[in-house]
Amino acid sequence: MGNDRADLARQLLVAWRWFDDGLRHSLREAGFGEITTAQSMLFPFLDPDGTRPSELAERAGATRQGVHQLLNGLIDKGYVELVPDPTDGRSKLVRLTAHGQNSVIAAQRSLEMLEGQVRNRLGAKQTDELRNLLRQGWPTEDRGPLDIADRH
Amino acid sequence: MGNDRADLARQLLVAWRWFDDGLRHSLREAGFGEITTAQSMLFPFLDPDGTRPSELAERAGATRQGVHQLLNGLIDKGYVELVPDPTDGRSKLVRLTAHGQNSVIAAQRSLEMLEGQVRNRLGAKQTDELRNLLRQGWPTEDRGPLDIADRH
């Protein structure tokens, strides 16, 4: 019995899960398998020149403490480092290590590949339409993150 | 031109979270606030005449043990009950209590209301288009998988 009921919410979750599983699989194959889902969600919010943990928390919509724990995991695994903020003695700056940058590039590539698969299935035009509908339906304020992996 | 990079995945997650937050809020207001996200995801897989926990696990794409724990929570709070399966001495059947049925009705109403809000923003035609694109892009084979956020 399939639930022809309008379950938009479930569809959204299914689609997201598909992306997340694919991303995780790619990262594992690329040797970055230790990154957890929650940790990986921090990366898109990192500036190339260093980001304060509290700023990171705000961008990611999480608490300082939660981010702190995720960062600890990433630091232990060598993906980011925490250096003192020269402009504020209370604060620190999160920065990607070389290893972390490589993982970001791998993730970016994987996501592009996954979107390519969607595009193959829906067609380019419809995929853009999907993106637009999502953006219209659930506008996300434009915070300016920006991954490092844009060249290529 | 925000040719935004691969952020389809993020958009999907944002949209799903919007639904989930709205649902949780409604349930809390309706007096069913103790149900957690993970527990609530079990409900759509329940048959009116009782469902085996292992069957539930398969439908939800989770392990028997995981479902077992969620069920324990729901049993403690009086939403479902576990009765012996008359046809199989090893097995049991999960059934909604009256309280549980009320919560399902409330959830359904809430989801419809939330979808109505989406429809207000996107328009009826575009909303149907969104649903169709999601269905095409991620065909939910029969019983959609269904897990919650923090697996890795």
Add this chain to the structure above:
DNA sequence: CTTCTTTCGTAAAGGTACTTGACTATCGCA
């Protein structure tokens, strides 16, 4: 300069979700 307040990073504890591994009871079948 001192004091008050805010903001910063952290720490500890609690709870939920999920995993792996193992155990018991029952069923189905050769």
Add this chain to the structure above:
DNA sequence: TGCGATAGTCAAGTACCTTTACGAAAGAAG
């Protein structure tokens, strides 16, 4: 009848996130 597969369960461990709390540094006010 015996054995393997299946059902439910218990237990321990990990990940994530929350609340509460605290000390250190910065900023504002006197």
